Amino acid sequence: MTPPDVEAIGSQLPLALRAPPDQRFERFVAAPTGLLDQLRALALGRHVDPIFLSGPHSSGKTHLLLAACAEAEAAGRRTVYLSLRGLRGRVGEALQDVAAELVALDDLDAVAGERIDEIALFDHHNAQRDAGRGSLYAAIEAPDALPLALPDLRSRLAQCARWQLPTLDDAGRARMLRARATARGLDFDAAALDWMLQRCSRDPGSLAALFERLDHASLVAKRRLTVPFLRQVLGPELG
Known part of the structure; x- marks a missing residue:
């Protein structure tokens, strides 16, 4: 292309x-x-x-x-x-x-x-x-x-x-993030996914960009995507 x-x-x-x-x-x-x-x-x-x-x-x-x-x-x-x-x-x-x-x-x-x-x-x-x-x-x-x-x-x-094309609802956003995690062999804890969706932008593009950040951080730290890890990476501003 x-x-x-x-x-x-x-x-x-x-x-x-x-x-x-x-x-x-x-x-x-x-x-x-x-x-x-x-x-x-x-x-x-x-x-x-x-x-x-x-x-x-x-x-x-x-x-x-x-x-x-x-x-x-x-x-x-x-x-x-x-x-x-x-x-x-x-x-x-x-x-x-x-x-x-x-x-x-x-x-x-x-x-x-x-x-x-x-x-x-x-x-x-x-x-x-x-x-x-x-x-x-x-x-x-x-x-x-x-x-x-x-x-x-x-x-x-x-x-x-x-x-x-419709805008994704919360269930669709969750499926999108799970699919990306599965494709990359990442273990995305269910509680961490819920925590992320409740606190972060609902815009799918922003969520995809945020996932890229988490993917990189997970590979560097060799950590699963859990709530404590998300808090550490995303900062205290998200709660």
């Missing part, structure tokens, strides 16, 4: 930097029924109908875009992942000569209303479709709710297979 860099468009980042092992389909929690199958089919070229994911912050949109790219890369297919955050007014430059079997464009809401960017997205969408290549999009809002300036782009995006 070779996405253009926000700061220096045209530079290449390896897959490992953009799609860490936790961002795979099998690590995703509470996916709507049928969504993962459709994303896998798109990633593997079994169909090329574009897909549009919407949902609130930290609902897992980026996770799924990167998981689709990882699945396609594992099958030997070329992919491009690009977040449009920070690219307002420069989408055309970022998408210049981008042609891959799967292109995943994240954070479309960041450029909504910028006509020049929307024209670039419209042209890119048509080029991907005409070449029989896959497109995957994500934004906080669905196409009909985005403040788009270009009716033709809204029409194209509205024709995508559209999926709304």
